[in-house]
Amino acid sequence: MPAKRSYHHGELRAALIQASFDLLAESGLQRFSVAAVARRLAVSTAAPYRHFPDRAHLLGAVSTTAAHDLRAAIAEAAGAAGENPAERLAAVAGAYVRYVTRTGAGFHVIFAAELYQLHDEARREQTSALMTTLIDLATAAGRAYREAVPLVEATIAIGHGYASLYADGFFARKDATVDEIANRAVDAARTLISDWPRPGAPAGRRPA
Template structure:
């Protein structure tokens, strides 16, 4: 039986609710504000209840990371589908999609790649991480076939897309009266510039 404090969760529902509340908590307070006790309080259950589904903080955070990785991948793939057949446009759209995701949900790579989740036992998380990385890497390889250059491009685009989102969330862009949509558009345009520079600078095929 789940010990609750006025909540309406059944045993089978609580796991998903704990993940949802964890995402909400991280969005509001950041990774440093995340704790199992705070999650239990917000979910309106006893402090012991989360441990019936997650043995420790890391296990709950791994579930949050899985949910975030899935959401990111879905948003990137949707943006690619809307971008048309041009590989450069697809990659730029996927990069902008990350900025939009971060702004709207206030959670992103900081949760997907959080410290303390390297243990191989988090099989599901590692699979979702790999699928997310592969989504971006395939797009990078489509415009930059030399693998080391494609990896570098992916890193640059991810860092840039995250930076645009953080500037909005931290108030930098909002003080300039930029809307979330405008920042997403700026991120997408900047991604296109970076991609074009990589493509133009490839020269002859690398060994």
């Protein structure tokens, strides 16, 4: 059994959050617990409770960091996609795949149901900023707000689906790297966006 480690006050909090990401990436949300994070850091099971009173508060801190970092990854990918608004939005799916396969912290963590009753202003600010960035990308692609929200949901669903299939070992070929899967997600999102009805377009017809 590994020896217990000691951390300075601020270092332990940051280490708990980082270890949480590592655990989520390896084992998923269902196996996430304060005790498992403590074991990963080789600290006593009581040590994390000096910073987080329960699993929800630790997961909330992870959610806050994840929302901030995913937003930054999306902004970077959109910038690299160039000036075309549809390409910038499609890039979201690829950024999502890359981020989630690395950290395990997708929307299922950022917006976990158990966090709904958690009063955390920092988390609220970061999740709101993330959604604002996504909605802005969709509206820039010519969608009104009422169309932008479901389009964002669908784009994220593509990224999440590809990331989940990758994590589950669905892509068995040796050349199915994260980058390749991310590119497939971008291609799928590009098709989705091009087929998504524009305001006033007749139902069932592909927009020009």
